[in-house]
Amino acid sequence: MTGTPPQDAYRGLVLGTDREASTPLGFSVFVDEHSYLQLDDVVHVQTGLPGVGETVDVYGVVDEVTARQEGVSLTSDVGLVQEGLLPARNVVSAHVSVTRVEPEIYVPPMPGQRVSLAQGDARGTALYFDKMKERIPLGLSRTGEPVFGNLEFLDGTRGAHVNISGISGVATKTSYATYLLYALFEGGALGNRAANSKALIFNVKGEDLLFLDRPNRVTADDPEERERYAHLDLSVGPFERAGFFAPVRRGGQPMPDTGSRQEGVVGCFWTLREFCAKGYIQYLFADAESDRGQLSFLIDNVDGRLRTAARLTPVGTSNIEVDGEPMTTFDELLDAIDAHVDPDSDLVDKWTGTGASALATGTARAFMRRLRAAARHVGHLVRGDEFDHPEEHRVDLDGPHQVLVVDLHRLHDRAQRFVVGVLLQELTDRREGISGAERPAPFFVVVDELNKYAPREGRSPIKEVLLDIAERGRSLGIILIGAQQTASEVEPRIVANASFRVVGRLDAAEAQRGEYRFLGAAMRDRSVLLKPGSMIVQQPEIPVPLLVQFPHPSWATRKQEVADTGIGAASPTAVLSSFRAGRNDDRRFED
Amino acid sequence: MTLRLLPWEPEYGTNLRSENDEVPSDEPRPYVDLGCEVAAELWSPREPKTATGRVPVQMVDGVRRAEAYAMDVDDEGQPVFGLFGSYGVGAARCDAKGARLLEETFAITRRYLHTGKGGQDWLLAAGRTALEFQARPARAAAKPGDPARTAADLVATLNRSMLDAETALALTLSEDESAITLVDGSLRGRAMPENLPGRLIAGYIKGIQEWYVGGKQLDVLIQLDVRGNERSPIFLIDHALLSDDATREDRALGRDARYSWYVRLAALDAQFHPLAGLARLEAPANQPFEDVVRLADDTAMTLPALASSPMRDPRAPQNLTPVGALEQALTHRLGDRLMVRRLLNAAVGRPAREAV
Incomplete structure (x- = not known):
């Protein structure tokens, strides 16, 4: 589909030994000794369909290149070859992973068929660039040619x-x-x-x-x-x-x-009102272990109370009112929360209930300990009315x-x-x-x-x-x-x-x-x-x-x-x- | 001498096989002149004097294979033995540029040899190529003029065809007079032209059939030291030295006169017999003696480096390293044995099936 490859693109022949047999999805190339193939090279083979007269274009990418000496069997033979005592030949073979077959008839390239470097349109076809309606340059190949990505798989159209x-x-x-x-x-x-x-x-x-x-x-x-x-x-x-x-x-x-x-x-900072209204308190417990029964139950509970408080706070302020009391700093808010979850406090039943649903003291303490520990590092990011124009x-x-x-x-x-x-x-x-x-x-x-x-x-x-x-x-x-x-x-x-x-x-x-x-x-x-x-x-x-x-x-x-x-x-x-x-x-x- | 081992792997026989006498005799053969270079009683190891270093070597070798025997009936209703055989001939060269197979010299020949007359060529289609087994009547091994009768005759004919091809290739290659050209085995029976001035052709005998020299000289062979690139003195093998009758018969067998000498290829370890590290070489006798001396010195300088190691070759050290590689390559070129066999089965079987 991209035409016959030019003569100077020739790189070698498809191999068909037992060890390097050709398959529809991968094959090896005996690399011509007057040229070379390197990793990442994009190649193209045309293989005929016997009895049909049709040609299948097989494209692929070189993922392995191997140099071997033919005619040697022992490790030390290489020394004999260098001394000029043993005739041997250096051969290079390259393995190609098939990227594309056009038309989609999956036949192996026949041993002996000519392998060419895919250039220009052929390279684009091999790497599906022709199928990309919108594409972004992902970078350059090592040989300096652009490699594209399909935007449709990046912008959410077909993938993201x-x-x-x-x-x-x-x-x-x-x-x-x-x-x-x-x-x-x-x-x-x-x-x-x-x-x-x-x-x-x-x-x-x-x-x-x-x-x-x-x-x-x-x-x-x-x-x-x-x-x-x-x-x-x-x-x-x-x-x-x-x-x-x-x-x-x-x-x-x-x-x-x-x-x-x-x-x-x-x-930038966040207001107390935002903090309460949007449930940001959960991000103070953002380590993975926080999902532990009672504790997460308590976080959800407090979260709900704070959202309610935000709803009840009159508009036009960055502060928050808890039980009608205005809180102007994060520390004040913490104290208010503490007062409502501390089992010894007389406010506790307002938020966490009593009797069977009453909070275990340990859980409440753990909650406050974590909350205060987080607040030490986060508190200054949540502000009340102290700054103008929070927006x-x-x-x-x-x-x-x-x-x-x-x-x-x-x-x-x-x-x-x-x-x-x-x-x-x-x-x-x-x-x-x-x-x-x-x-x-x-x-x-x-x-x-x-x-x-x-x-x-x-x-x-x-x-x-x-x-x-x-x-x-x-x-x-x-x-x-x-x-x-x-x-x-x-x-x-x-x-x-x-x-x-x-x-x-x-x-x-x-x-x-x-x-x-x-x-x-x-x-x-x-x-x-x-x-x-x-x-x-x-x-x-x-x-x-x-x-x-x-x-x-x-x-x-x-x-x-x-x-x-x-x-x-x-x-x-x-x-x-x-x-x-x-x-x-x-x-x-x-x- | 105490017991010593012989280095070849047993399935290849030994390099010290002796047809005529089980152990070397004390007396030299009557058709051998030991005094060509030095008098027989003065024999001693000789260091190469005319050579200064290794010279280029070209090694000609061949491989052959019997693919299948066959039986046929000729036009007169007589039974005919047949043999499908293949042989390949080629050369390797070692010189300053390295070792390489001279692939341009490789030639594969396929024959259908038979004991009858005429005969049909067989063309076996094999993918994009075809194997052509050309029909040839075989000759008797004992009397080359007579037609073949036995299966052994068929094999001998195949072998002779290969030797002839080797000789022809060696003659061509030896036009390069800067290189020694070695042919595999004795020059005996090889069809060499009368006069080849300047050619450096030598026969390389790795399996010694016959020692030719006497017991005293064998002691000299044992002393040959590879570190000094030592060789034996040159001697002449000429059946004309015998009585008239014997000469005629030997001439009929093609036993031409030739010079010969021994070269030590390798210093073997103590468990091996010291005679086992030798190779014998031959050169045609119809050339100036000083040329032979030069050739002998060149071989003594050059061959030890090419001797194979027992790790590589079952016939070490005699089967030279490049020759081992050449044999491997030629055998490979004969094609896969099972594949050829199957093609033959198919080609021979098909007409019969069609006839049914």
Whole structure:
């Protein structure tokens, strides 16, 4: 269907030995000694159908290349060959995993048939690019050609979600997630939905994501990188409409709690009223163990009481009234809760009842202990009336920003869980309304450390939200781009629901887990060798995982890279060459 | 001497087989002249004086295989024995550029040999190729002029065809006078042209049938040291040295005069008999003696490096490493034995079935 391959694309002949027999789904090639095949090369064979006169085009990807000496039988023979005493011949064979058969007549390519490198249209056919109505560039192959992904499996039309695995610091998970967003928003694949598409990113480590809106001068000054962007059909530039948010510091000013960047960062908090009305108290118990009988019963109970309190509180205030008493700080609210659940208090029967349904003292104490422990780290994020214009101090999911970066890196783990849980819930609540709309503009959520928020074992409120997104996100238009070091430690349903499975450098033991079976044996072995900037991507339409390399970020990932500063910057050439060498010592990529 | 082992694996026989006498006799053969290079009583190990290092070697070898015996009836109603046989001939070369099989010299021939007259060629279609067994009347082994009668005659004819092909290939290859060209086995009975000045052709005999030399000289052979690339003095084998009657008969068998010498290929371990590490070489006698000396020195310099190790070859050290690889490649080219056998079954059986 892509015509006869040109003469210069010839690479070898289909093999038919017992050991390397040809099958409809995989075959080996005797590689011509005047050419070579390498891993990831895309090849094409035309095989005839006897008696029909029809030709079947078989396409595939090289997943193994083997060099052998023919005519030797002993280990030491290689020495004899080198000494010129034993005649032997070096032969190379390559194994090909079939990706596509057109028309769909599954016959093995016949031994002796010519194998060619698939180029141009043939390559596109082999990798199903021709079937992709809308596509995004996932990166470049090692030979510099673009590798595409089918947008329909990413935006919720036919599938959704991305899951990225890899070792922290080497696998460049966050960098790749950010690259994908850039390709989605700047690449034009989303068409007229691009304007309304959004992304929410949690910055959990360093400040790498806080300069997304600034061009990266290292990349911009490098012709090679610019060329890579050109091959991907992407412009070189920053994210155009990025907004930055960080929870407020403790104290009397709503100042964002960030490091080197303050300017343009919105300090955000939640009001006491919101906290009570929306049941955010459950996210203070966001560790997986909280689902334990009595305790979770008590949390639900208190949650219900607080919602009632919020309903009874007059509008126009950020405070909350409990039993008619106004609470203006989180600590006051805690005391009020304490008074209502403490079995020794005379208020206790109001909330938790008496008699048979009375609370065990131990449970009440455990509840308060956990609540107060969480409050130590989270309390300053929930405020009463002390600041004006609370609506200006929130992560505005409906605002003008396309990419919303929420900086959590200075927060305690408990506070991180709280913010992530609260924002994910806010997002799902908001998107419920658009359910049923024709192809809603997608809202991407990048969540790293999925193993923390949705661990394999146990239940937690955040895990519930994430599972909800994983399973219903397609209809809500919420696309989860999740990442973790080890997919084996993440709730399997979340991983299984991801249409795109991406793997960066894996730990050798982790790579042998069942979660990575989709890689196949050869790719699994390679996953432990991947350098920063190289990822293996599996997508639904292409039966084999593909290796892609994505370009150096064209947005700044640190202050020194910001195009208009130039203070204390490392030599751009040095930074870039260490990137190319795949080294990670300058924390080029953030996981 | 105490008991010593012989190194070949038993199914290949021994390299010290003796047809005429079970143990070497003390006296040299009457048709042997030991004094060509040095007098018989002065025999001692000789280091190669005219050679300075290894020279390029070309090794010609052949493999043959009886595919199937057959029985037929000729036009006169007489029973006819037949043999479907294949043989392949080719060469390997070792020189400064390395060792390689000279695949361009590989030739596979298939014959239907029979004891009758005429006979029908058999063409066996095998995928995209065809195996053509050309019919040839076989010759008696004892008297090549007579038609064959026995199954042994058929095999002998096949063997002779292969030897002829080897000889022809060796003659072609020996046009390269910078290289020694070795043929497998004795030159006896090989159809060599009268005069080949400058050609470095030698017969390489790995299984020694007959020692030719006397007991004193055998002691010299035992002393040959591979570290010095030592060889024996050259001697002449010429049946014309015998009485007139014997000469005529031997001439009729094609026993032409030839020079010969022994080369030590390998220093074997103590459990092996020291004579077991030797090979005998032959060169046609119709050439200047100094050329033979040069050839003998070249072989002594070159061959020990090519001797095979017992790990690789059941006929080590005599079956030279490149020759082992060549035999393997040629056998491979003969095709799969079962496959050929099956094609024959199908080809022979089909007309019969159609006739029914």
